[in-house]
Amino acid sequence: MYVLDTNVISEFVKPNVDSSVLSFMYDHEADVFTTSIAIQELYYGVLHMAEGRRQDKLHRSIDAIVRDCANRTLAFDAFSGFLCGELRVKAQQLGRGATIEDLMIAVICKRHDAVLVTRNVKDFDYLGIDVMNPFEYESPTLAELKRREQERQG
Secondary structure, three states: OEEEOHHHHHHOOOOOOOHHHHHHHHHHHHHEEEEHHHHHHHHHHHHOOOOOHHHHHHHHHHHHHHHHOHHHEEOOOHHHHHHHHHHHHHHHHOOOOOOHHHHHHHHHHHHOOOEEEOOOHHHOOOOOOOEEOHHHOOOHHHHHHHHHHHHHHO
16 A cells, blocks of 8 residues: 655646656555545645635646545554654654654554655655655566567667
């Protein structure tokens, strides 16, 4: 199971989505989820913008993404609250300035034994969860096609 962080979801509202992120999504589409926390961050970001056409366009894009993720959104529950408190203490003891949103996302990943998919690996790698950067992803399928093409060309 993979959980998309806010910065990865945000990639899909850009005009030119990173090809590595697209490859990751293509290869793992059936196993990808997000969190209610990431959705909150997306809406906060767009609602915090100056009103206008750009905000309207982004708001519509986020609405579409949220509709697509409706059945693939993991929530923050009461036990997650307990675990988040523990994780927050750990972060403070390590001298790390984690945001409460990042801690909440990390706890949801921990609860579901999921890999967090984020560009900000350093913000999470000390929290005891598996983390991967999809911007550095190389599709095994594409790698095999490239290898075959190189062999064919000799």
